[in-house]
Amino acid sequence: MATNEEIAKQVIESIGGSENVQSIAHCATRLRIVVNDREKINDEQIEQIEKVKGAFFNSGQYQIIFGTGTVNRIYEAIESLGVSGDSISEVKEDAKKEGTRFQRAIRTFGDVFVPIIPVLVATGLFMGLRGLVTQEQILALFGLTPDNISDNFLLFTEVLTDTAFVFLPALVAWSTFRVFGGTPVIGLVLGLMLVSPSLPNAWNVAGGGVEPIYFFDFIPVIGYQGSVLPAFFAGLVGAKVEKFFRKRVPEALDLILTPFLVLLTMIILSLFALGPVLHVVENWIFDGTIAVLELPFGLSGLIVGFFHQIIVITGVHHIFNLLEIQLLENLGFNPFNPLISAAIAAQGGATLAVGLKARSKKVKALALPSSLSAFLGITEPAIFGVNLRYGKPFIMGLIGGGVGGFAASLLNLKATGMAVTAIPGTLLYLNNQLLLYLLVNIIAIATAFLLTYFFGYKEEKSE
Structure with a gap:
């Protein structure tokens, strides 16, 4: 197995050497590189590097997917080679003139909201915990009823759940x-x-x-x-x-x-x-969102569950942050979260099918960790490293997302927060809906897995 230092050297060599690097940084899963000459990058060589789960060029950045944790170590190894790195904001500044005007606007919108999402996530988890500890069934385990909950305790929970939105x-x-x-x-x-x-x-x-x-x-x-x-x-x-x-x-x-x-x-x-x-x-946007989410016969879940990951590929999915914030603010719950959770889990199911069916050790080593990453809410390694590479698994994942979203709409699932999905998202459904949430995700994963395993992936001789 190659060391991180060896992988770092291979990465620099494959992108045309250190002289071709204008700036370099990393996010949670990807190495983000702004290069001087796109033509000097050897895409095929990069795809063959160990631990690389995919690579693509988008919005002026060459993005190499390593996955959570791994990307930090690779970045450190690259820095040890003397290749200078910049902050994410500096890399984005280098790339800000790339892409359409709409993409640049959405990217800026994302830059504003990404830093404040963690506190909104924490608030959502506090809402879920409050819902859990105030349930009659939970209180009954300790011989208590809702009438036994003191006003001071409720006031304390309101401080936790209301401050970020106020x-x-x-x-x-x-x-x-x-x-x-x-x-x-x-x-x-x-x-x-x-x-x-x-x-x-x-x-x-x-x-x-x-x-x-x-x-x-x-x-x-x-x-x-x-x-x-x-x-x-x-x-x-x-x-x-x-x-x-x-x-x-x-x-x-x-x-x-x-x-x-x-x-x-x-x-x-x-x-x-x-x-x-x-x-x-803002009220118009909210009313439009509600109109879509209230479509009859589960159509809203079918539509959102199917198309969400396509929108993720375009990089403009940060606009959903505004929608989720508005839903939580106006309704006190988030019916959008279970729909996109199904879409994310389904891509993990499709990737898992590839990993289990493939005979190639490299494909297995790429697909299985990527599916786990998707089940933890991060789909980039699964999408760009596996599903899009083979084509049909991605489509099967979209179908699984649509089916799961359809089920979520019919079951009227409501999250207590935002920005946490799949397995970590269970913390947002401690409001008597945990089993239904798990059922929806199992439906999405199983649909995508079975479709991919039997119809969406064929072992290639070249592998």
Whole structure:
């Protein structure tokens, strides 16, 4: 078995040598390389390197899939060879002019939301745990009933489950300022202003118990608890406004005057223009999402379960973060998560079938770990390393995802959080739906596995 250092040398050699590397970084599963000359890359040679689960060129980056954990060690080995690496943000800066305008916009949207997803995941897990410990069946094991739960305990759980969504605009504005080159702490304060307790609470206004404040008799002003778009565009415009003032304010006054002017300008613009308009747009997006998810006869699950992994290939799936946040904020649960969980698990099932049916040791060594990665919620190694390479397994995985999503819709599954799927996603279904969630994933995996094993993969002599 080759060492990580030997694999690193093979990677550098296959991409045209260190002189062809413009910048290099890694994410959770992939080595991301921006090269000077795409033509110098030997794709076939890279595919034959041990531990490589697939490679492709996308959005200005040559991405080599190694999988979770492995990619960190390979990256360290490459650095030890003297090949300079950059941060992910620098690599994205090198590649930002690549792809269509829509792809670049979605990629930027992803850059904003990826850093705040972990706290939303934690919040979802807290929701699931609260649902578990407050179930009558669980309490009965300890001789308790829901009436025995103290108000103080419920208050404590509300702190855990509500804080991230109450202050979501602050998180979004902070991250948006960071991505667009502003001062993050100014974005944080601007976001906090959008949820100031001095403003009518958005949830109370939605419930009809409180009226908005009307300025000039026609501009409704409210807080934006749980909103995303107003905070996102406030951060985007705010970062541009900050750059404008930084260039014009004398250096001696910059520390004091620039933050003052940025916050004053942006809170006026946010409350009186961006907020009211984008709040309406946000409601339209939510209504459209609900319309799709409420399609009869399980059609929503069939559609989402089948097409989700196709959208993942295009790299624009980060737009779903906004949809899931809105669902959790407005409904208190997430009916989208079980549909994409089925899609992800199905790709793992198809890859597992390839791994068990293949006689080639290399194919087995590639497919079996990739299927495990998919069952843990990360499908890139399975999709790019195995299923797309052979074609039919990917299609069988799509069918399995559609069938699993169809079952999830019929069973009306609802997650308590977002961004965690497949096996880790079980933590989001501690609300009396765990067995149904497992059933849906088993259906998706079994469908994809059987279709791939019997119809979707044929052992090639070249292997």
